[in-house]
Amino acid sequence: IEQQFGSFADIPADAHFPVVSICSPTFAHAESCIQCLRVKPRVIFLEKPLALSVSDAENVIAACRQQQVSLVINYSRRWDAALNGIISAVQCREYGPLRKVVAHYTRGLLNNGSHMLDILLRLLGDMQVCYARVCGAGAGDDDPDIDAVLVNKAGIYVHLISTPAADFARFELQIQAADAEIRMLDGGFRWEIRRVEDHPQFAGYRKLGHAEPMAGQYWPVMELAVAEVIEMSGKDADYSSAMDALAGQRLYENI
Numbered sequence: 139i140e141q142q143f144g145s146f147a148d149i150p151a152d153a154h155f156p157v158v159s160i161c162s163p164t165f166a167h168a169e170s171c172i173q174c175l176r177v178k179p180r181v182i183f184l185e186k187p188l189a190l191s192v193s194d195a196e197n198v199i200a201a202c203r204q205q206q207v208s209l210v211i212n213y214s215r216r217w218d219a220a221l222n223g224i225i226s227a228v229q230c231r232e233y234g235p236l237r238k239v240v241a242h243y244t245r246g247l248l249n250n251g252s253h254m255l256d257i258l259l260r261l262l263g264d265m266q267v268c269y270a271r272v273c274g275a276g277a278g279d280d281d282p283d284i285d286a287v288l289v290n291k292a293g294i295y296v297h298l299i300s301t302p303a304a305d306f307a308r309f310e311l312q313i314q315a316a317d318a319e320i321r322m323l324d325g326g327f328r329w330e331i332r333r334v335e336d337h338p339q340f341a342g343y344r345k346l347g348h349a350e351p352m353a354g355q356y357w358p359v360m361e362l363a364v365a366e367v368i369e370m371s372g373k374d375a376d377y378s379s380a381m382d383a384l385a386g387q388r389l390y391e392n393i
Contacts, residue, residue, distance in 0.1 A: 247284045251284075262294055
């Protein structure tokens with residue numbers, strides 16, 4: 139690193155950095171984004187979630203649009219090829235019609251849990267909240283663990299379940315379709331699928347077969363994210379990531 143500064147105020151007024159990565163705490167995201175526009179970046183790579191509130195998130199996106207600065211939110215599993223393949227396969231009904239989704243997370247819904255909300259929105263589209271209950275402190279009083287039941291426009295229900303982080307960390311997804319059950323395990327480092335088969339003992343019944351392991355592809359996501367952000371610095375401004383993150387922020391506030 140050729141240049142280092144103790145604070146943003148120490149950066150020369152005429153400095154220019156094509157890519158800015160913001161890793162500050164969530165409460166500082168909006169201010170950090172607005173502040174860094176002074177150095178005229180082409181791309182801002184922002185740690186999730188986008189902001190503390192929908193209104194702050196909208197202000198950040200508007201400011202970036204005004205200066206034609208791409209805004210990419212670090213929902214790292216967007217660069218997970220295994221997850222992307224499963225989402226595509228489920229949406230194309232390769233495992234039969236989708237029936238239900240169960241999602242487990244820890245350490246607060248706003249910060250860590252927003253990764254899961256982003257995945258669910260990609261899989262199911264817009265969802266309404268049927269039920270929600272605060273279950274624990276999560277990552278603190280301002281980011282509690284929340285259990286919820288959601289439903290999308292097609293009537294597919296999602297059960298969002300928190301686990302106390304003091305017991306163990308968990309970020310897992312169970313996708314139930316008519317012909318198979320697909321599970322993301324260990325945060326995406328492992329996957330398995332159980333396909334439906336005829337029951338050998340009970341005529342007329344079908345059951346889930348033995349779990350077949352599927353390779354996870356979570357490990358290289360940050361390298362892929364960095365490569366994409368650098369490539370975007372040479373292209374026209376893009377706000378698709380920011381708008382998806384805004385949808386997640388709205389869902390969180392509704393919950």
